[in-house]
Amino acid sequence: MQRTIEIADFELPRGAVSIQQLMAMPRSVWDHLRSEITRRRQTDPAHPIARCRLCKGPIFIRAHFADGEHAPVFAHYPESPTDCPWYQGVNLKPDDARAAQYQGHQESALHRWLCETIAEVLGKDPRCQLVTVETYRRPAIAARGRFPDVYAELDGLGKFAIEVQLSKPFAPEIIARHLHYEAEGVALLWVFRELPPELPQGFHDVITLQRGNVFLFDDAALAASIAQGKLVLTALLETDRGGFLKPRQASLDDLDRSTGRAVFIEDRRSDRLLEYCRLGREKWWEAFREAPPSDFDFPFSEPCFHRAWDSIKGFVPALSPWKRECWSTQFMRGDQHFAELAAILFSIARTAATAKDRVYVTRYTGEGALVAMLNAKLSSQFFAPYASLIETMLRAGPARDRLDRASLKTAFAKAAAMAEQVKSGHPVWAGAARLFPEVFDGLRRAELDDLGRLPGWAGGAEQPT
Ligand SMILES: [Zn+2]
Structure with missing residues (x-):
């Protein structure tokens, strides 16, 4: 042979x-x-x-x-x-070491060919001012240089770094690269040759950063690039069920690069994330609409709050044993207690969203109602343990200016001194995090913030609609 x-x-x-x-x-x-x-x-x-x-x-x-x-x-x-x-x-000579080396040769040769071919079709684009393959670029901001596989500058479109990634594990540098290129105003695009049936973690990381978008430079993309005289990629957009829509072709002109860190054709993740947040609160908004505190002294035993409780304990099962413990140790109705705490948090969210004081517990109304309600609740032994949680909620959004009020400062300090504070990991904190992931769920908060989709009431750039 x-x-x-x-x-x-x-x-x-x-x-x-x-x-x-x-x-x-x-x-x-x-x-x-x-x-x-x-x-x-x-x-x-x-x-x-x-x-x-x-x-x-x-x-x-x-x-x-x-x-x-x-x-x-x-x-x-x-x-x-x-x-x-x-x-x-x-x-x-078929021995394993040689075979492995041979495999490596083939893979690096394919990588080089893909980079050079991508650079070549980019070079055919009349807007292309500069295209380089694996050339060292002196970074304008960061101290350390990086070697994008392909770097291109297109008139009217901007600067692009293209990383060609074959089916092998990724360096743990994906995020670092995104941050680096974002700081330099360069759009970073990860391009695969194909999507393996079993996706290695590195692929998932890239797909996440690209908001559920996958870009391939496959044979169809090459043929389209040659025909159109510019770089064309095959784009796969994630579905809600984790699969992908029918492949479509996309050029650099189709990319949304308004969010800086990641580029994509369509953001397939943020709407899902916001929907996740909305679902956690759905039953609660219904309850607050149905049983506002002005109509009931203590509305939390109303059936609408039973439905709200059922919803939150479905999301956070640890609340059920916590409720039993409330009863066995303090003869306290845990579900109603949680609902009252939720009413405090929803009051903060609502006030932050509309810039008008509105509370769902106590009968305070009008200007100053939020601070008055918080002062009253924090002074009770039942809610003093949540001072830290309540402060986190208040500090996250535009109602944080209330923290400067002398009376509220004192109330927070007294509450913190009076009771041991409930912390992250406690079932009630987990419940609050499911109601307001935008505030308490660090990963989701950061993800939304990165994309400019964090709602205004939670401290983000997005204004209420
Ligand atoms: Zn040869």
């Missing part, structure tokens, strides 16, 4: 041709290729029309005579490096 060149990279628009493709060609087609290679070798030997994928050395098509007919194979011209793993004429 002899080694053979398995893939030859022809000048675009021909592109990559595998040995299988070559051998399946009608004689007239490979004869033509063969004579084109020879013609170029005579007119411009420095720029061969076809190169070996692995060593990049010039190659030709040899007609191999066997069984009474000619079969085409790729062969290196003599000046190609003889240490190419595909160099013909050397017997293949």
Whole structure:
């Protein structure tokens, strides 16, 4: 068994041709290729029309005579490096180490070919001012340089760093790269060759950063890039069920890069995240609409609050044993106690959202109602343990100016001194986090904030709609 060149990279628009493709060609087609290679070798030997994928050395098509007919194979011209793993004429020794090394060669050669081909089609775009492959760029802001696989500047579109990622584990540098390029005003795009059926974690990380968007530079993308004279990618957009919509083609013009850190065609994640937040509160808003405190002295035993409790304990099962414990240790109705605390938090959210004091517990109304309600609740032994939780809620959004009121400052200080504080990890804190992930759930809060989708009442840029 002899080694053979398995893939030859022809000048675009021909592109990559595998040995299988070559051998399946009608004689007239490979004869033509063969004579084109020879013609170029005579007119411009420095720029061969076809190169070996692995060593990049010039190659030709040899007609191999066997069984009474000619079969085409790729062969290196003599000046190609003889240490190419595909160099013909050397017997293949199948041992594992060699096989692994060989696999590595193939993968890095494919990577190089993808980078160079992407750079080439970018270069055909008339707006392209600069395109480089793996060239060191002196960072304008960060101290440490990075090597984007492909870097391009397009007139009217901006600066792009393209990382070509094949199916191997990622360096734990994905986020660092995003931060780095964001600081430099460069849009970072991760491009895969294909989507493996079992996605390694690194792919998930990239898909998350790209808001549920996957970009491939596959054969269809290459063909479209050649046809349109600019870089075209195959875009896969995530569905709510974790699969992907039918592939579509996208160019750099289609990218939304308004959020800085990540670029995408469509943000497939934020709406889902906001929907998650909304669902946690749905039954509670219904209850507060149905049983406002002005109509009931203590509305929390109303059926609408039973439904709200059922909803939150469905999300946070740890609230059920906590409720039993409230009863067995303090003869306290945990569900009504939680509802009253929720009313305090919803009062803060509502006041922050509308910039008008509105409370869902106690009968205070009008200007100053929020501070008056909080002063009253914090002074009770039942709510003093939540001073830290309530302060977190208040501090997150625009109602945080209330923290400057002397009376409220005193109330928080007294409450903190009076009772041991409920902290993150406590079932009630978890319940509050499910009601207001925008405030208490650090990961989701940060994710929304990154995208400029954190609601105004939670301290974000987005105004209430
Ligand atoms: Zn070679």
